[in-house]
Amino acid sequence: MPKPTELLALQIIPGKVLRVSLPDGRVRTLTDHAGDAPDGIVVESGAVYWTTMGVPTSDPDTPGEAGHDFSRPNGGLHALDLDGGSPREVLPQGALTTGKQLTGDGAGTLYWGDREGHRVSRVRTDGSGLTDLVVNPAGDGIMAECVGVAVDPARGHLYWTQKGPAKGGRGRILRAGLEIPAGETAANRSDVEVLWSDLPEPIDLHLDGGWLYWTDRGAPPAGNTLNRARVPEAGAAGQAPEILADGFAEAIGLAVDGEEGIAYVSDLGGHIRAVPLPGGPADGQEPREVAALGVPLTGLCLVPRDPSGRPE
Numbered sequence: 001m002p003k004p005t006e007l008l009a010l011q012i013i014p015g016k017v018l019r020v021s022l023p024d025g026r027v028r029t030l031t032d033h034a035g036d037a038p039d040g041i042v043v044e045s046g047a048v049y050w051t052t053m054g055v056p057t058s059d060p061d062t063p064g065e066a067g068h069d070f071s072r073p074n075g076g077l078h079a080l081d082l083d084g085g086s087p088r089e090v091l092p093q094g095a096l097t098t099g100k101q102l103t104g105d106g107a108g109t110l111y112w113g114d115r116e117g118h119r120v121s122r123v124r125t126d127g128s129g130l131t132d133l134v135v136n137p138a139g140d141g142i143m144a145e146c147v148g149v150a151v152d153p154a155r156g157h158l159y160w161t162q163k164g165p166a167k168g169g170r171g172r173i174l175r176a177g178l179e180i181p182a183g184e185t186a187a188n189r190s191d192v193e194v195l196w197s198d199l200p201e202p203i204d205l206h207l208d209g210g211w212l213y214w215t216d217r218g219a220p221p222a223g224n225t226l227n228r229a230r231v232p233e234a235g236a237a238g239q240a241p242e243i244l245a246d247g248f249a250e251a252i253g254l255a256v257d258g259e260e261g262i263a264y265v266s267d268l269g270g271h272i273r274a275v276p277l278p279g280g281p282a283d284g285q286e287p288r289e290v291a292a293l294g295v296p297l298t299g300l301c302l303v304p305r306d307p308s309g310r311p312e
Contacts, residue, residue, distance in 0.1 A: 003260055006303040008048060009253065009272060010038040012296045017041070017048060017080065019303075020272060025291040031080055033087055037070075040102030040112055040149075040204075041253075041299040043082065045125055049090065050299065051099025051112050052076045065166065071116045075099040077123070082303070090127045101148045101204045101299065113146040113160055119186070120146050120160050133158060133180065135187040143170065148205040148214060151178060159195075159212065161202040167219040171199035173212070173238065195238040196229070203251065204299070207231070208258040212238075215251040215265055224248045226265050226275055245275040245287055253300030264290065266297040 007020040008030070015034035020027050030048070037053035054074035059067045075096035080087045090110075097117030104110050104125075111122045111133075120134040136144035148161035156178045164170035173196040181191055196202075200218020207213075213228045225248065227241040249269025256263045261280020266272045270293040276282035 004257060004302045004304065007255060007264055007272065007290070008041055008043070008301050008303060009266055009293075009297050010034065010041050010050060010299040011293070012037050012039070012268075012298050015052065017050065018293075020291050022274075022290060025289075027291055027293060030084060031087055035076060035078055035087075035093075036074070037298075038078075039098075039100050039298045041301050042102050042104045042110070043301060043304055044104035044106070044110060045108050046082060047125070048080045048082055049102060049104070049110055049125065050078055051096065051102045052078065052093075053098045053100070053115075054093065054096075070098040073097040073117070075114070075117075077102075077110070077112070079125070090125065091123060091130065095130070096121075100146070103149055103151055105151050105153045107153070111149050111151050111158070113149045115145045115147055118144040118146065120149055120158065132186040133178070134160065134176065134189070134192070135185075136162075137187075148173075148203055150205040150207040150212070152207055153178065159205055159207065161205060161214065163201045163203060163217075165201075167201060167223065169198055169200055169218065171202040171216070171218065172197045173199065173202055173205070173214065193235070195232055196241070199241075200225075202227075204254040206254050206256040206263075208256045213244075213254060213256050213263060214241075215248075215254045217248075217250045217252065217268075220246065224251055224267075226251065226254070226263055228277075242278075244277065245273070248273070252298050255300045255302045257302060264300055264302070266300040268296040268298075270294045270297055272297065272300070 017030040035052040041050040056068035076093040077091040098115040100113040102112040118136040150159040200223030226245040229241040253266035261282040272290040276285040
């Protein structure tokens, strides 16, 4: 089976979808019309899909990220053919508050975290069937913000991160069913499990081979890292995570190639790094920098071996 040769990465300002060659790090632009603050990206059913966070309200007197308020609902969900063309809207601007990590189930359904929307949602790739799966109380503020998302269709599980305050050490990773229990609502589910708590600031997730991987942009030494842990059994808490790599410049995007035994991480410093996974085919190799773009990067995904985007 041929291995993937490209990553797709999101440049946040100005919004672009980039194609990054794995053999040589060459970067090309798939589209420079990705919208306002793109964040999550996935290839599903032969097309590229991504979320946008929208335009924040900015306070010039507050420095850094804290000065940008994304609570206005002006995020969106967009699509583009892998061979280019013009982007199209799957969901119109304002259907999301702040679109974050995006994933697919391999069967035409997309899932994402909505940070300031305090929810996790899904929709089919044609824009139909928009459904909230998790809705947290708005009054819980930053503790209720959902960011990363992963799905396990075979076992019927949904995983997501709630990052908590910046560098706050109160991040969590949670799990629930892909379907809301009968008689319950997205705002009142009885099947939500907290698998990990008191993490520095977990961001994007990836599920592969019984392992859950995640990036963390919190404070070192446990933050700005790539982590993994075994997926716990029902009702069990997660074991202490294993830090696979550190020293990122605000780690965000994550793509894992389980067959090749490599995880790819993007960060706000503009770097994309390849990290060999313990016990995999690349074990023993040194991490390498795939590309250094010098602009903030968010979401990351592999272009599948099967160009149709179907699971193999």
